[in-house]
Amino acid sequence: MIILTPGANDCVFTFNEMVVSPYDSLLNPYYLWKINNALTGEEVLFTIPGAGDYSLNPERYNQFTINIATSSAGTYDPYLGYLAFTASGYGAYGYDSLSQWSYDAFICEGPIPMSGTISLPATYSHVESGRIIMTL
16 A cells, blocks of 8 residues: 655555566566555556666666646646645545545557556566555
């Protein structure tokens, strides 16, 4: 489970433990996250380049920054791990919906897409699933 708060979030995952051949030898990998809200049905896709992994021991764990903006004035760039969430945007669900997120993460062969609609490419490998709690 990961907890995301407004601003930069230092997140640790164990993606490399789940990577199988041929994805363990990609020269230009990127990670794609697909997060889903159980109450609202909302789906959000975002990516982070493999070079964004700043783990001191990448064979054991992966470490990334996921940035959360909570207003329309905040930065939103799903191609580099910048997301925007506002409690008022969830109507009758309000803050309850913030704790109802799950994620699936995939490693994909680069180059990372930097425009257009984000979707799973033709070749990818699922590396992790989990839950997310958003706090605003």
